[in-house]
Amino acid sequence: MMKRKLALFLSAAMIAAALSGCGGGSSETTAAATESQTEAAAGETTAAVADTEGSDRYLVWRLYQEPKQWDPTNNSESVSDAIVKQLFEGLTVSTADGFKPGIAESWDVSEDGKTYTFHLRQDAKWSDGDPVTAKDFEYSWRRICDPSFASEALQTMTDYVQGAQEYFDGTGSYDDIKATAIDDYTFEVVLKNVTPFFPQLVANDVYLPVKQDVVEAAGEGWEKKPETCVSNGPFMLEEYQVGSHMLFKKNPNYYDADAVSIPGIKAVIITDDNTAYQAYQAGEIDVMDHLPSEQIPQIVAEDPNVIVSADTGAQFLNFNVDKAPFDNVHVRKAVTYAIDRKQLVEQVLKDGSVPASGFIAPTCETTEGGSFRTMEDDGYPAEEYGINPRQANVEAAQQELAEAGYPGGEGFPSVELTYANSDKNKKTCEAIQQMLEENLGITVTLRAEESNVFTSTKNNGNYQMATGGWTNSPYDASGLIKLFYSQNGNNTPQWRWKEYIGAPHDTTLNPGNQAFDEAFDKAMASQGTARDDAWREAEAALMADMPVAPLYYPSFTALVNQDQVENVELTTSNSFMFKQAVIIQ
Amino acid sequence: MIRYIIKRVISAIITIWFIMTLTFILMKAIPGDPFSSEKMADPVIIENIKAKYGLDKPLIEQYGKYLYDYAHGDFGISYMKKGLTTNDIISSGFPYSLRIGIWASVLVLVLGIFFGIIAALRQNKIIDRVLMILATLGATIPSFVFATGFLFVFSKILGWVPSFGVDNWKGYIGPVIVSALFSLAYVVRLMRTSTLDVLNQDYIRTARAKGLPEWKVMGKHVMRNAILPVVTYIGPMFAALITGSFVVEKVFGIPGIGNLFTNSILNRDYTLIMGITVFFAVILVICILVVDILYVLIDPRIKYQ
Numbered sequence: 007m008m009k010r011k012l013a014l015f016l017s018a019a020m021i022a023a024a025l026s027g028c029g030g031g032s033s034e035t036t037a038a039a040t041e042s043q044t045e046a047a048a049g050e051t052t053a054a055v056a057d058t059e060g061s062d063r064y065l066v067w068r069l070y071q072e073p074k075q076w077d078p079t080n081n082s083e084s085v086s087d088a089i090v091k092q093l094f095e096g097l098t099v100s101t102a103d104g105f106k107p108g109i110a111e112s113w114d115v116s117e118d119g120k121t122y123t124f125h126l127r128q129d130a131k132w133s134d135g136d137p138v139t140a141k142d143f144e145y146s147w148r149r150i151c152d153p154s155f156a157s158e159a160l161q162t163m164t165d166y167v168q169g170a171q172e173y174f175d176g177t178g179s180y181d182d183i184k185a186t187a188i189d190d191y192t193f194e195v196v197l198k199n200v201t202p203f204f205p206q207l208v209a210n211d212v213y214l215p216v217k218q219d220v221v222e223a224a225g226e227g228w229e230k231k232p233e234t235c236v237s238n239g240p241f242m243l244e245e246y247q248v249g250s251h252m253l254f255k256k257n258p259n260y261y262d263a264d265a266v267s268i269p270g271i272k273a274v275i276i277t278d279d280n281t282a283y284q285a286y287q288a289g290e291i292d293v294m295d296h297l298p299s300e301q302i303p304q305i306v307a308e309d310p311n312v313i314v315s316a317d318t319g320a321q322f323l324n325f326n327v328d329k330a331p332f333d334n335v336h337v338r339k340a341v342t343y344a345i346d347r348k349q350l351v352e353q354v355l356k357d358g359s360v361p362a363s364g365f366i367a368p369t370c371e372t373t374e375g376g377s378f379r380t381m382e383d384d385g386y387p388a389e390e391y392g393i394n395p396r397q398a399n400v401e402a403a404q405q406e407l408a409e410a411g412y413p414g415g416e417g418f419p420s421v422e423l424t425y426a427n428s429d430k431n432k433k434t435c436e437a438i439q440q441m442l443e444e445n446l447g448i449t450v451t452l453r454a455e456e457s458n459v460f461t462s463t464k465n466n467g468n469y470q471m472a473t474g475g476w477t478n479s480p481y482d483a484s485g486l487i488k489l490f491y492s493q494n495g496n497n498t499p500q501w502r503w504k505e506y507i508g509a510p511h512d513t514t515l516n517p518g519n520q521a522f523d524e525a526f527d528k529a530m531a532s533q534g535t536a537r538d539d540a541w542r543e544a545e546a547a548l549m550a551d552m553p554v555a556p557l558y559y560p561s562f563t564a565l566v567n568q569d570q571v572e573n574v575e576l577t578t579s580n581s582f583m584f585k586q587a588v589i590i591q
Numbered sequence: 592m593i594r595y596i597i598k599r600v601i602s603a604i605i606t607i608w609f610i611m612t613l614t615f616i617l618m619k620a621i622p623g624d625p626f627s628s629e630k631m632a633d634p635v636i637i638e639n640i641k642a643k644y645g646l647d648k649p650l651i652e653q654y655g656k657y658l659y660d661y662a663h664g665d666f667g668i669s670y671m672k673k674g675l676t677t678n679d680i681i682s683s684g685f686p687y688s689l690r691i692g693i694w695a696s697v698l699v700l701v702l703g704i705f706f707g708i709i710a711a712l713r714q715n716k717i718i719d720r721v722l723m724i725l726a727t728l729g730a731t732i733p734s735f736v737f738a739t740g741f742l743f744v745f746s747k748i749l750g751w752v753p754s755f756g757v758d759n760w761k762g763y764i765g766p767v768i769v770s771a772l773f774s775l776a777y778v779v780r781l782m783r784t785s786t787l788d789v790l791n792q793d794y795i796r797t798a799r800a801k802g803l804p805e806w807k808v809m810g811k812h813v814m815r816n817a818i819l820p821v822v823t824y825i826g827p828m829f830a831a832l833i834t835g836s837f838v839v840e841k842v843f844g845i846p847g848i849g850n851l852f853t854n855s856i857l858n859r860d861y862t863l864i865m866g867i868t869v870f871f872a873v874i875l876v877i878c879i880l881v882v883d884i885l886y887v888l889i890d891p892r893i894k895y896q
Contacts, residue, residue: 072854075673156643158626160636174635227674248675248683249846250756276755276844277854280739284747285754285844458623458859465627495634508634 064253064272065571065587068282068294072249072275077221077229078214079150082158087211088581092254092271093237094214097124097143097193098205100479100577105206109138109215109238110193119200119533126191131259132217133242140187142215142238147185147195148173149221150212159212166204168196199530200537202373203482210479214239240266240585249275267588283565292571292589293582295564299430302563303356313564314358315580318369319477320486322362323423323438323555324498326470328514331419335518335551336410339392341471342555343403344445345438348386348396351558354437355430358563361395362556363387364545369559371481372538378483378545391549393556400445407446415447423471424463427454431473434557466511467500474498475560479579483541484529490548492523499553518551599883603876610872611661611865615654618856618864625670625859644670646861657865666869667862671855677866680851685870687757688840688847692833694763695771699828703775704821707782708809711817714787722779729776734769738842741765755844766843770836774828778821786817819890826882830875 073086097110110124130138172178184196224234235243241254255270279298325332347361478485529540666677835849855863
């Protein structure tokens with residue numbers, strides 16, 4: 007008797023305490039909690055209804071992390087990029103066959119290559135029924151330059167559009183930002199430099215329009231509420247549950263709504279790669295990327311639904327050129343030559359990555375549409391800059407090390423290789439550690455850091471060797487090679503011939519970087535093959551001084567359950583578009 | 592009683608202030624900030640964003656602002672989830688963790704006390720041995736192993752439960768069981784030990800000698816005394832369970848507060864770190880206070896001091 011009473015009393019008291027505890031902060035908290043629970047319940051019903059109707063269900067798409075935001079004008083992460091592209095449409099759109107006209111039907115380029123005039127289609131509408139006009143683009147692009155808005159995407163304007171930097175700095179006026187609505191359906195942009203890939207660039211998330219009246223009325227976070235998230239793309243926001251999922255439903259006002267056959271998308275946030283993969287195997291998820299790294303080799307080898315595609319980017323090893331022993335170019339070259347890239351890609355990663363020779367990725371296009379790299383029959387690039395992608399160049403490596411004063415690795419200090427903690431990075435670094443030990447006789451210790459700490463370690467130059475990687479969505483060399491410009495905060499090797507305001511710690515100057523800067527400036531000012539040649543010159547300057555050792559060109563792997571969905575489009579920049587997707591079951 | 596509670600509340604406020612200060616110092620001491628990313632933006636942009644959120648001010652001023660805002664019930668806006676307040680985020684994540692925590696606690700108490708007594712009554716018999724082996728396993732095998740194993744068997748092979756999320760009640764089964772295991776293992780051992788201890792006391796012998804029926808001996812004399820150590824453990828345990836486990840929530844794909852908290856630290860989302868820490872601290876303080884009061888009700892030898 008006593009026991010039962012006691013247990014009852016205990017549990018009642020505890021629950022009461024907990025409930026009053028969660029309402030303790032303020033009464034608003036409790037109210038909000040109830041509200042979100044109701045919302046969640048509503049979401050469950052929708053999903054349940056969709057499930058029973060078979061092919062009319064929502065497509066289930068896994069997000070690997072929760073997006074900070076998906077306001078196009080403030081975007082900086084890849085997970086929200088993919089969301090933005092379902093909800094909004096820009097002047098051009100990225101597709102599986104390259105970019106195509108979107109809201110802009112056509113465009114003209116001035117003779118000097120700097121003025122673009124976009125002609126907008128007149129039937130485009132916002133999800134609330136209002137027409138999409140050039141004014142919307144003018145507002146959105148100029149909004150990014152507003153210092154009080156503090157957009158993380160600022161550089162996407164200031165790097166390209168005339169007057170953007172001046173307005174941000176306070177030296178120019180709002181009206182002098184050269185992104186102007188000439189009339190409702192003509193949008194003119196004047197660029198700082200010749201930018202042949204500009205029409206391709208404006209398909210990127212940050213150049214997509216937002217609707218001024220709703221954005222200004224709702225303020226920050228407008229895109230997170232279905233009632234204020236007005237968009238102009240194939241889908242519109244139906245529900246957002248923090249940390250759990252988003253529902254996007256078909257936008258009936260989208261100009262090409264007839265092409266959209268699915269009723270909507272359920273984007274589920276699952277941070278654990280293994281859990282997501284199990285859910286895919288159980289048929290609960292239709293589309294996912296960020297596969298569990300230890301299972302990628304098996305998935306690539308066995309699953310017919312796997313997609314392996316080249317990413318435009320490079321993975322590399324940073325050498326801190328300001329710190330011994332890597333302040334010696336011969337040491338940097340010795341390490342670069344001593345790595346067996348083919349073994350790294352085929353035995354360690356096994357995910358379709360391609361061993362590297364130079365820094366510019368093979369997918370980067372020249373003005374004529376060719377590649378910057380000469381590819382051989384095995385799909386790997388030809389040997390360049392003394393780097394053989396197929397094997398380690400042990401002899402040359404040992405010779406460089408001897409030239410640096412450490413014949414046979416004798417007297418060489420133990421060096422540290424730092425990486426951002428993950429399974430994949432760990433395996434890669436262990437392989438490199440072993441190669442350097444075997445081929446050069448030097449001792450490498452490994453240090454793993456949490457990724458945010460690692461970023462600050464790299465940017466501040468507090469390391470000897472560190473892993474690095476960069477990917478870029480337009481197929482232009484500038485997006486990759488700009489890393490090593492002296493005036494760039496992402497110049498992690500600290501390879502600068504003059505000081506940079508963003509890196510006050512970097513006071514050791516490296517004259518080798520000057521030739522690179524000059525070639526870079528030349529490329530930015532020229533057109534056509536002269537521009538391509540200048541990029542090659544910049545790469546040659548980089549590889550002559552070797553502040554980084556290119557390792558491989560990464561691949562993108564994803565799973566689309568072909569038994570359940572069809573026509574899921576993977577754009578050339580490796581993001582998914584669900585506009586034309588069809589649900590089979 | 593009232594005086595006792597007032598005293599405890601004041602000491603709780605001091606505790607929370609202390610926790611806030613410590614959290615503030617620690618979170619500013621770790622390298623990195625909410626706006627540093629792999630693709631580093633222009634320093635001017637970073638400075639501008641920091642200015643917008645007041646992160647360019649001297650630390651002591653930022654600290655003062657935190658205390659002032661918290662005293663006024665304003666937990667601030669998340670840096671990483673733009674446009675959402677800390678209150679929004681906590682109130683969206685907490686209900687999931689609370690539900691899992693309550694059910695896990697019920698499981699721990701009911702099964703833990705029951706099996707603890709069984710093991711004590713059958714000391715050194717087969718059932719006791721088996722229970723103790725299970726308890727050792729439960730306490731030593733990490734929860735991600737249990738969680739992954741559970742999903743493998745019940746979701747992948749048998750298909751009984753969904754592989755992620757809590758869209759229906761089935762989704763709660765795995766998280767509740769896995770969350771409960773460690774505490775369950777501990778409570779079984781605790782209950783067994785204290786029951787054995789009580790069973791050897793003179794007053795039990797007296798009670799039996801008086802001819803009291805066995806159920807009355809167990810219910811009135813053994814249970815009431817043996818349960819005291821468990822009651823002490825309930826407070827912190829309940830607080831820990833309802834604040835969510837990062838591992839369990841990550842593996843089972845639950846949008847709970849444990850997951851949010853870990854991610855807020857990884858993202859250096861200062862306001863959210865502070866908000867959730869204070870929220871956890873308040874829960875813990877309340878749970879302990881309630882247990883202390885319960886203690887007095889159960890054990891008449893203890894008086895309010």
